[in-house]
Each structure stands twice: as C-alpha cells, then as structure tokens.
Amino acid sequence: MYRYTDFDAAFVAERNRQFRAQVERRIDGSLTEDEFKPLRLMNGLYLQLHAYMLRVAIPYGTLNSAQMRQLAYLAERWDKGYGHFTTRQNIQFNWPALRDVPDMLDALAEVGMHAIQTSGNTIRNVTADHFAGAAADEIADPRPVAELLRQSSTDHPEFQFLPRKFKIAVTGAPNDRAVTAAHDLALRIVTRDGEIGYQVLVGGGLGRTPMIGKVIAAFVPQADLLPYVEAVVSVWNLLGRRDNKYKSRIKITVHEHGIDEIRRLVEARFAETRAAFDGTDLALFDEIRAAFAPPALTEAPTEAFDRAYAADPVFRSWADTNLSAHRAPGHAIVQVSLKAHGATPGDATAAQMRVLADIAERFGHDELRISHEQNVILPHIRKADLPEIHAILKPNGLATANIGLISDIIACPGMDYCALATARSIPIAQQIATRFDELKLEHEIGELKIKISGCINACGHHHVGHIGILGLDRAGVENYQITLGGDHTETASLGDRTGPGFSAEEIIPAIERLVEAYLAHRSSPEESFLESYRRLGMAPFKEALYGAADGKNARAA
Template sequence: MYRYDEFDHAFVSARVEQFKDQVERRLAGELTEDQFRPLRLMNGVYLQLHAYMLRVAIPYGTLSSRQMRKLAHIARHYDRGYGHFTTRQNLQYNWPALKDMPKVLDELASVEMHALQTSGNCIRNVTADHFAGAAADEVADPRPYAEILRQWSSMHPEFSYLPRKFKIAVTGAERDRAAIQVHDIGLHLKKNDAGELGFAVYVGGGQGRTPMVAKKIRDFLPVEDLLSYTTAIMRVYNLNGRRDNKYKARIKILVHETGTEELTRQVEAEWQVLKETDLKLPQKDVDAIDSYFAPPSLPVRPEGWSGLAAARKADHSFSTWVDQNVTPHKNPDYGVVTISLKPIGGIPGDATDAQMDLVADIAEKFSQDEIRVSHEQNLVLPHVAIADLRIVYDLLLTDGLATANAGLITDIIACPGLDYCALANARSIPVAQRISERFGKPERQADIGELKIKISGCINACGHHHVGHIGILGVEKKGEELYQISLGGSGDEICTIGDITGRGFSSEEIVDAVETIVDRYLDIRTDKEENFLATYRRVGAAPFKDALYSEAANAA
C-alpha cells in the first residue's frame, strides 16, 4: 500500500495550517461566507442543508486498518458517530463543527489522509476497481497507475482551475467494476498481443443533466505514455471546454460538440509535442510505485475448502452469504469478501464508528491489513482465506455487517438527497429504505437475482441513477417530490444509459412502481438464469411501460 513521501507530508501539513488560519478568520467574522466558500471547497468542506460536511479522499478506494480506525475515531469525536461512504470511494462526515475542521484534517494527516481535491474544478479522487490486486479475472493491478495519476494531479498548477470538475477511473479486468465509461477519462489496463501493458483510453463519459457514454479514442496506449497522453487530453479540454455555462462545461459536452474524430485528432497532435518530454514514465519509476502494491504473501491454506463445505451445510444463512458476498481470488485458497453497508431498511453507505473499528480489526487479522471502498458504497476485504470465512462472517454478524445482498435488489446505491444536500430536489434515503424493506426477504431476493437499483435526489446524479438497471431520479414539481424511473442502464463494460419510462411517481407510489417492474420481469424472463438487464435488453421498454402506466391508470 502506498505511503506518503516527503512532498506529500509537506504540502498536506502546509495546507492544514493555512486552512486553520482561514477558519479562525471566518469564525471571527473577518471573512464572509462568500469569501470563505472557495477556501473551504479547496479543503473538501461543503455547506449542506443543516451543517458543514467534510469529504475525505480515499485514493483508489484503498485503506489500511490504521486509517479506518482513524476514520472511526473522527466519527466518534467530531461527528455523530458515523460516516457515509460515497460513489467516488470517498467518506463524508455530515455533522462536524466548522471550528473542528482543522483538527480533523490534522488527524487525517497523521495517517496519511486528506480532503484535498474532493471538491472544486480540479481532478478529483482517482477511483479504481474495488477488487484490484485480488480479483481472479484481473490482467494487472490498476492501483499503481491510479497512484501515479494521483501524484501527478495533486495541486497541478495547470489543472487546478478547469472549466469543471474532472473524474478519472482505472480498471484492470475485462469486467469493468469501476464504471470507467461514465468518467471524464476512463482507463482500461490491458495487454497487447506482445504481452505488453497499456491502456484503452475512453474520454467524455458522465452522468448529470446530459448523461453520455465515453468514446474510446485510443485502443492501446503504452504505460510509459500515461502521463503525457493524459496531459494532452487535459490541455485540449482546458483550452476548449466551455467556461460560460457550467451545465455545458464538462468534457463530455466538448466531445459531443467537437466530434470524437476531431477531438482525437487534437489530442494526438498535442501528444506529439509531449510524448518525448519529461512526462514519459521511466520504467524504474513505474517499478518503484508498483512495489508499494506488491501482492501480499498468502500462505497456502487448502484445508479451508473441506471446512467451508461443512460450515455451509450446517448454516444456510452463512452459505447464502458466501454465494452472494464472496468473489474468487487470484489465489484459490482465498476469497474477496464484500461487506454490505446495505442492511435491510438501513441507510445505504453509512457505517458507524463501531462498525468501522470492527472492519479494521477483521482486516488486520484476516485480510492482510487491507480494506477497500467500492463505488457501490460497500466495503471489501480483499484477501480472506477460505478457511477463515466462517470466523469473518461471525464477526461481521455481531454488528449488522453480514447482510448477504451484494448485487441484489436491496444493494441499493443512493445519494444523501434532500435529507442533507442543498442541491437535492427530493429524498433518496427513505425511498431506498422502503424498497429494501419491500424486497428484504432472502428468498425473494434470490428469486429476483442480480438487479441494481440506483437513486439520485437531483439531476446531478450522485446516485448514478442513469446506469441503474432500475434508476430512480427525484425531482420537484409544484412543491411535491416526484420520482422518475429509467430502465436498462448499466455501468459495466457494456455501458448503457437507462431509458426514461414516462411520467414520474409520487413518494407514495414509487415503491409500488418498482414492484410492478419487478413482477413484470419475473413474468417475462426466459428462466431464472436470465437476469433483469438481459431481459430488458431482449424485450425493450414496452412491456414495463405497459405494466407501469396501465396499472397506474386503472388505479386512478
């Protein structure tokens, strides 16, 4: 796992001291809120509906037990005893006092963490596959390259004031678990026919008001050219991106208005100027960063399989959890464990200080001291021996962390919505809770199978509703909350934006509407092996629209 170098320590410490002075001036009335706003945003501090919020960066979603314990400590001493894990693999504290913000940032710095570039028109937290370095289907670990991008982009003077915020994601497997095609830049780490590592480069993806799937502008970029080519993309965007209208300022709009072919030509032309400069990555530097992410030495533990079979036979709930929340590891004696932060009726993505401490203890003892945060708002233990699965399950069970629903209908992504966010038009959390309760029975979830519901409380799409198999967008109409449904979205390697079904549903109607969609799916699927997304792609929207709106008309 990466450790800060001298530069990291110096600039983070300097920024904490600087912000401490700015907070003191704000509290003393020497700075107005308007004057303070750009200063706090540079340090990840937002002003939400009821209080300030702090967004903590978790680069490429990787944490140590020590860092997780510090997050728990901050939740306990400076917030209300919990934190919220987000779709950018960050953590948000919703209730810290402004006077305590410098102390919190100082606490974070003590474990090599910060909140820089979690806000503002800059390159945000670089995200990656949450199974990186562990998954059986991985070509190579993408995190060293995410770290290289983090170092390059941190406080980059040329790209600190972009037309709009900028997001990069990296994956190293054919199965895209990082949603790279809905990012400003998406990088797919792969090997060419000669066995050399490089990247397929996607540009111009995004959600929000104008959702778009990214365009591939290069099929294979050698690793050594990562920074020069990324710089070329950023320069073309920084020069030509809209600054007169924030709703048209993202690179996706530039790609759309310029055209993929012409934008590619401009990037390639800029790259020709940059490719032989100091931005070319020396192999020794790549190797140095790569060494921080060397796979752990995992003892051979073949005895786990016989013990697992017996444990599964004796406990159906444990067996279901293994099926749903344990993914194959590169080492056959190990598994990758998803810890669901979606208990039935709970708030998606929230974890208490006690739960964070528990996860830290388990990771330290059973997962090589590593924890991951997924963009699906869950936690991951990447290196758990098959022989230890029963112990880990029992420990998770003690504090409500053993819900066996990863990838199922109750594993819902939801933004904070109108309960917290000043930008939101509608509540997301209560809708997620009610859907979870409606479909909470394990037998029903198993029958439905893989189905991803994603909920946003406004058009900014922090809940990724555009790429939900069932996407729900909260809007406001005449003072009331309405929920618009889209179907058929997906953030994986076959990325699609969902189709809007029609008029929205009230808060009272939305859960019934979801059930109508699910019931129609169960009626028309070919068999239990055909999941919701496959069924939708086979039959299209018409059967679901008929069910939704004919039933609504009859009810009226």
C-alpha cells in the same frame, strides 16, 4: 499499498496549516463566505443543507486498518458517530463544526490521509476497481496507475482551475467494476503483442446530460500514459465551456467538437507534452508499483468452510451472495454489505468501522477497499477463516447477504443532507429494501441493480441502474422518474425513461410491479433483469407501470 513519503507528509502538513489559518479568518470575520468558499472547496469542505460536510479522499478505494480506525475516531470525536461512503470511494462526515475541521485534517494526516481535491474544479479523487490486486480476471493491478495520476494531478499548476470538475477511473480487468464509461477520462488496462498498455475513453458522465465515454485511443503504452493524460486535460482546459456551467464538462466538449477532432487536438498536444517528459515519471511509476506488491498469501485447508457451508444455511446464503473469485487458490474476496435492510445505504458507524479494521488486520493482510457501490471489501481472505469472520460480522449488522440484489441500492444523500437535492433518496432506498425483504423475493429475483439520485446531478448513478430512480420537485411535490436498462459495466448503457414519474407513495408499488413483470416474463430463472429488458424491450414493463393502453402504445411505437 502506498505509504506517504516525507514529501507527501510535508505537503499535506503545509496545506493543513494554510487551511487552519483560513478557517480562523473566516470565523473572525476577516473572510466572507464568498471569499472562503474557493478555499474550503480546495480542502474538501462543503456547506450543505444543514451543516458543513467534509469529504475525505480514499484514493482508488484502498485503506488499511489504522486509517479505518482513524475514520471511526473522526466520526465519534467530531461528528455524530458515523460516516457515509460515496460512489467515488470517498467518505463524508456530514456534521462537523467549522472550527473543528483543521483538527480533523491533522488527524487524517497522522495516518496518511487528506481531503485535497475532493471538491472544486480540479482533478478529483482517482477511482479504481475495488477488487484490484485480487480479482481472478485481472490483467494488472490498476492502483499503481491511479496513484501515479493522483500524485501528478495534485496541485498541478495547469489543472487547478479547470472549466469544471474532472473525474478519472482506472480498471485492470475486462469485467469493468469501476464504471469507467461514465467518467470524464477512463483508463482500461489492455495488452497488445504481450505489452501492457491502456485503452483511453473520454467524454463520459452522468448528470443532466448523461453520455457514455468514447474511445480516443485504443492503446497507449505505459511510457506515454502520463503525457497523454496531460494532453487530454490540457486540450479540454482550453476548449471547455466556462460561460455555462451546465455545458462545461468534457462530455459536452467532445459532443460539440466530435471525437475525431478532439483526438486530433490531443495528438498534437501529446507531441508537445511527451517531449517535456524525461523519464522521471517512469522511475516514479516503478517505485509506486513496488509499493503495491501482492501480500504473501498462504493457502489453508478449507474443511471449516466446507462444514459451515453444508450445515449453516445463513452462512451458505452469505457465501453464495457476498463472496467473489480470488486469483489465489483457497482465498475469496469478501464484499461486506453496508445495506442492511432499512439502513441508510453507505453509512457505517464508528463501531462497525473498528470491527472491519480488526478483521482486516487479523485475517486480511491489513487491507480494505471501498467500492463505488458503497460497500466495504476485504480483498484477501482465506476461505478457512470465513466462518469465523461471518460470526464476527453478524452481531455487528455487517452480514447482510444481499450484494448485487435488489436491496443493495446505491443512493445519494438526497434532500436529507444535500443543498442541491430536489427529493429524498434515503427513505426510498430504505422502503424498497424493507419491502422486498418482507416479500422474501430478493434471491429469487437475482441480480438487480437499483440506483437512486435525489436530483439531476446523478450522484446516485441512476442513469446506469438496471432500474434507475430520479427524484425531482414537481410544484413542491417529490416526484420519482424511472429509467430501465442502464448498465455500468463493460457493456455500458444509459437507462431509458419509462414515462411520467410517481409520487413518494406510489414509487414502491411501481417497483413491485416492475419486478412482478420481470418474474412473469423472464425466459428462465438464470435470465437477469437486464437480460430480460434487453430481450423484451420496454413494452411489458411500461404496461406493468402504467396499464395496458400505454403498453400497447409502446409496442406500436
């Protein structure tokens, strides 16, 4: 994995020194909150509903054990003993005191971490497939590209005051685990005549105007990638709306001008940016790629795994649900659920972070990943070690066997923390998870992605949930709209709104009725909820939610 160079360390240290002085000026009153706001946002500091919130970057979701332990230290020393992992593979600390934030940033710098560009109208933390470098289906590791983009975009003079925030995702496999179609700009590694390059999408995004990204270039060679990305951002920087923040994202620019016109403008700008590159970026990319050399994996006999799998049903359930195929024989990718039934999705205590760091250091080549689904990944684990790892996870609340199931819910912080939220997300997620654990139906239901947002900004990705839940304020009462059929993968689609929303008391029974309808109508136990919805359409699910009359009307429509 990438390690800070002397330049990186000096750059971050200087930024922290500047911000410490700005914080001191805010505390002594030399800066008003309005004057301080753009300065704190450049350093990942938000003012939330009850307190400041510090968002720390975890570039492309990759951590080592020392970094995870330092996050645990921050949680205990300056917060309330936990951190919240987000859908952009970052971590948020929800309760820091302003006077302590410079010390937190200095502590992060000690282990090669920062909070730069995790907020503000700039290029945000670049995300990637959380199985990068390990997945059996991978064409190439996307993290070197993500790191190249991180370095080139950090404090880029042209892109510090964009019309709005700009989000980039990179995937290196045909199976899209990085939600690329919902990003402002996405790179999908592809091959052409044996050469590796990039399919480029633009104009994706969720929020109040959700859109699926469109292909602007079918194949961009590695040599052209950085100037091409700069051309895309440069064109949007000129065309993007600054008169209306709700229309300022690149998805609106693409919609207003059309993908063909945007492509023409980007190609013209690309001719200029490409001429300005002298090959330094390619040399840098080679250096970065070397930092991501795969670990030396050694295969071991799997008898211990086989015995535990045959004898222990709890271990077998966890292995069937939480393990994914690794490219190396005798290895597995472990997904550690941060969604124990009734817990806050994405939260990890300092003690849990240390347990995960210890496991990564002892068994996992010192690597951890954060997924956009708010879970932690151990990417390189020998199957021989899995029984012992499971035994460590269990007493620490980290062995829940629910990856991809109905209780593995993505949820934003909602109105419990966020000043923008109009409804609570966390209690709804907790109640759904608890209810279906009581019913003991999760494994019978199979794969079902529920995603919950507490406002139209869609930080919980509800638009691309198999079942999406959007919390809104209706005359001072929380109201929850349901969408069906969303998909964040390579077959990306936006969910369809079912109809009127439900109160907080009604939403859990409504989800139960949807699941009952799915179980009643699926063609076989192997047909997933999404497959059933795509085959059957809205009608049977709408009938389950609202009654026979509405269902008949839906069928007639």
